[in-house]
Amino acid sequence: MAGYNCQIRTVTRSYRLRAYPNGAQRRLLDRWFGAARWLWNTALAIRSEAYRECGLTLTGNDVSRWLTQWKRTPGHEWLAQVPATCLTKCLRDQDAAFRNFFARRARYPRFKGKSTSGSLRFQGVGAAWARGLVTLPKLGALKLAESLPEVERPGLMTLSRDATGRYHVSFCSQVETSLLPITHRLVGVDLGLKDLAAFSTGEKIPNPKRYRARLRYLRQQQRCLARRQKGSRRREKQRLRVARAHAHVRQERQAALHALTTRLVRDFDLICIEDLNVKGLGRGIHARAIHDVAFSEVRRQLAYKGEWYGKILVEVDRWYPSSKTCSACRHTLDELRLDERQWKCPKCGTLHDRDVNAARNLLAEGLRQLAGRDDRDLRVDAGDACPEEILVQVLAEEARSGQRNRACVEQAIFG
Ligand SMILES: [Zn+2]
Structure with missing residues (x-):
């Protein structure tokens, strides 16, 4: 098997670990999240008004200069207690939000309402990259649910609190991955509501156990929340219950999706999925919304895992009548x-x-699309060629463009 799996690539991997701040840290964070929200909203108001009234486009740097003043203003001393880099990052994030808006990639930045959730980005993570502990500026050692991965210490770390009041730290790091062996297998994957996925090989991946029951429970709890009076204590309790049920469903689904996508890139060389799912219409808004999220998550995971491990993902045109056509x-x-x-x-x-x-x-449609793509030099008519032939050509093309080791391709052709 020598020379089979020898290409190593460096990729960016993101991590998210549960964190457990102690009481004092939680109280600090409470204030810091509030300060960051205040800064975001104030800066947004100033920038919006400057633009409306005088046509001025302010940047985060302009606001940043005022921030120094604000910190000295009586009544705003609490701003100085927050790590300075967190506030600067908050303004930078707003810059990015405006950039995305002007590039028509996103909506106009919105004001942040008072809620349980929040996040801060820390620069200068402590050098003691210890087992289950991370040191953050002005916060000290923060307890984590698991040991930190053995990677280089990141320059930036996000600490966030979700709607259920749980804390997580997240960061990115460069890691090395090696291409997975070629399997000579192709697959089409249909993501569904009833089962998580059906493969063209005939195999079906069921949803997590009791998944439907959990969804039903979530729906009940949401209906209950809608009936509670705004601002009441019972509503707050119910909100927490819904948030927890939501987190539970999401977590479970996320684990199932990771298992699915890992299995796909390990077992198959070429994976065809739908570009955007239009099925399930009239199935009830709730199940459909969940399904859509799952769908884009599968695509996201397959895209990066395919990239990491040298597998090919093909997205098939959304209007293709895949259910009604006899294969x-x-x-x-x-x-x-x-x-x-x-x-x-x-x-x-x-x-x-x-x-x-x-x-x-x-x-079948994915292979046809692949063969018809002009950026790949394929001279086959997908109607006639068998899938394996197309695969071999695609792999050969990848090798020519330097993406894959030649030995791997020879293995694919002659192996
Ligand atoms: Zn038929």
């Missing part, structure tokens, strides 16, 4: 009801599982 003879039905889990092709008589058939179509 055996290409006959397309006029209509297929959402509750029809199985159907028989009227033309060739093949009995299809709805989701597996969709996955097979995604694979």
Whole structure:
């Protein structure tokens, strides 16, 4: 197997660890989150008004100069207690928010309401990169749920609190990954509501156990929250309950999605998924919203894991009728009801599982798209070539562009 898996690449990996601040730290953070929110809102108000009234575009640096003044103003001394770099970073973040807005990538920056959640970005993480402890400026040693990974100490660390009042630290670091071995296998993946995913190989990945029951519970609790009177103590209690249920569902789903995507990049060389899922319409807003989030998360994970481990991801056009087309003879039905889990092709008589058939179509369509792409020098007609031939050509192309080791490709062709 020598020379099979020998290409190493450096990638940026992000980490998120649960943190447990002590009582004093929690009280400090409470104030700091408040100060950061105040600064964000004040700066946003000033910048918006300067632009409205005088057509002036202020930058974070301008506001930053005033910040020094504000810290000396009586009544605002609390600003000076927050680590200075956190406040500067807060203004930088606002700059980025404005940049995204002007580039039409995002909406106009919004005012931050008073809520449980918040985040601060720290510069100058303590040199003692210790087991289960991280030292942050003015906060001291912060207890973590797990040991820190053995990576270089990051220059920047985010400490955040979510709606349930839990704290996390997150940061990015450079790590080395090596390409995974070539498996000669291709797959189309249909992400669904009933099962988490169906593969073109016929395999189905179920949702986490009791997942539907948890969703139902979450829905009940949300309805209950809507009935509670605004500002009441019972509402606050209910809000926390909903936030916890939400966090639970999200966590569980995240774990399942990571297991799914890791398995896909390990077992297959080429993965075809839908560009954007338009299924599940009329299925109830709730399940659909959850499903959409899951879908974009799968795509995100497959994109970076594919990049890390040298696997290829193809996104198939969103309007392709993948469920209604027979994967055996290409006959397309006029209509297929959402509750029809199985159907028989009227033309060739093949009995299809709805989701597996969709996955097979995604694979076929993905290969067709791949073969038709002009940035790859492929001279095959996807209609005639068998999937393996296309794969070998794609891999050869990757090798030519220097992305993959030649030995890997030879292995793919002759192995
Ligand atoms: Zn058919």
